[in-house]
């Protein structure tokens with residue numbers, strides 16, 4: 259098919275504004291997926307995605323559309339993940355397109371990730387088609403939203419399409435607009451092959467599959483290819499398109515979107531953002547913008563039962579096949595035994611991986627509190643990166659510590675600005691700017707230490723603003739900070755997996771709050787258990803878990819067997835996630851307690 263009848267586009271939106279629902283309607287309307295096959299939200303496939311209702315992994319689909327101009331068009335829809343953790347993938351997906359549908363919820367208006375996504379789309383010079391969704395809802399205010407798109411984003415929204423992705427109203431207009439306003443791909447079939455890998459996944463039969471957009475040249479099965487970032491060479495076994503299921507085709511022409519299978523054993527062989535070229539008559543330069551996904555958040559994952567260590571390693575390896583951004587390496591802890599230090603793109607990514615390990619692989623895990631990556635400059639002139647607090651060098655050997663910062667944009671109603679400022683400043687945030695979006699809403703920008711965001715920043719913000727705050731963040735360099743390692747001693751011994759790195763000024767407050775919290779979490783024993791927080795050799799807080807006096811069944815003297823059983827079962831369930839440490843049992847919640855401490 260001539261490139262002039264191809265359109266490559268993405269849908270961008272703030273979470274929950276209706277991206278997946280709109281994608282479903284487009285698939286349905288073009289007959290790509292028949293109504294019978296139409297399971298709600300075809301593009302969100304992972305169970306977890308459906309449950310959480312957010313897109314984690316991008317999917318693609320080829321739609322065939324008979325336009326009003328009498329021609330048949332191939333529309334390649336490239337889905338994008340919906341969460342800020344996956345911004346890099348969003349950016350790569352956008353690089354594969356010429357245009358984007360920008361969805362804004364008619365009841366909500368422009369939110370933090372609407373803006374972040376628009377900026378990404380503009381960076382890639384995309385044609386943006388504004389769409390105002392959910393107009394079926396009584397609280398929809400399309401006119402206000404239209405003004406907001408113009409004033410805040412600066413896009414001409416006069417022709418914004420009014421849509422209900424739920425009822426299907428306006429969908430035909432969307433399809434016509436894609437054909438009319440989004441440019442066709444450039445024609446460059448004679449040039450050496452350059453194809454952008456915008457996503458990848460692992461297929462049990464075909465190995466790692468690269469989702470690609472052919473920018474220049476043509477790709478055929480049987481060709482020898484080279485990945486330009488890694489230099490690795492492969493022979494193409496299969497090329498195909500997404501219907502949205504994989505469908506084999508003989509070749510992928512210039513401008514088209516599809517996949518390639520080349521017997522690659524691991525998704526690391528086809529990294530998102532890399533350029534595919536042919537092994538001979540290769541392109542000279544790769545497509546712009548490749549960078550490796552860098553983890554922002556680290557935590558320890560330990561099997562509850564030592565004999566599950568191998569199973570955990572196998573499961574991590576399997577997940578890694580599909581997710582090049584997940585890093586893991588073995589580590590040992592005196593408290594928890596053998597486990598893995600894992601790196602993630604963000605907190606959601608961490609949660610998703612942990613949940614998948616538990617659900618899909620049936621593992622019971624102890625997770626340590628997430629940490630960030632510190633740059634530790636030692637007095638001997640060396641620099642080490644420390645993502646595990648227990649590995650922090652001795653304070654006497656440290657010259658300075660630098661911590662990662664994130665630029666955080668928060669959009670809230672204007673009467674909540676004070677609350678947001680207070681929450682951000684309490685977490686060492688530095689105010690950057692504040693802009694009025696309209697008469698009612700404000701956009702605030704703060705520079706915050708990444709580690710402070712890990713401490714329930716989002717939850718606090720959400721609940722303090724009754725869910726009105728929308729947040730977006732991106733890594734923004736490092737700064738020198740007086741960080742110290744705080745150890746937790748239980749029964750006189752340091753539990754390495756409970757150590758945390760905190761700002762010196764926060765140490766005493768956080769130490770007190772943490773030991774108090776731990777006192778409530780650690781089950782009582784027949785003896786008193788002291789819990790202490792220490793910085794270096796100095797104890798900064800202490801609490802005691804009082805000795806046990808009663809046993810749980812004592813109050814059931816009446817012999818009510820069902821009640822007794824219930825109590826015992828409750829006790830058993832409580833035990834499930836405990837780790838024996840000397841004579842003391844430490845429950846899973848204790849390792850996460852530092853994230854949930856309420857400081858006074």
Ligand SMILES: Nc1nc2c(ncn2[C@@H]2O[C@H](COP(=O)(O)OP(=O)(O)OP(=O)(O)O)[C@@H](O)[C@H]2O)c(=O)[nH]1
Nearest residue numbers: 273274275276277278279312313340392422423424
């Ligand atoms: N009433 C109404 N509800 C809608 C409409 N479009 C989407 N929704 C609902 O809004 C919610 C979010 O829609 P999704 O399509 O899952 O949102 P999303 O933008 O894909 O979310 P992410 O995948 O996390 O980015 C769902 O409960 C939808 O049923 C609409 O036009 N009208």
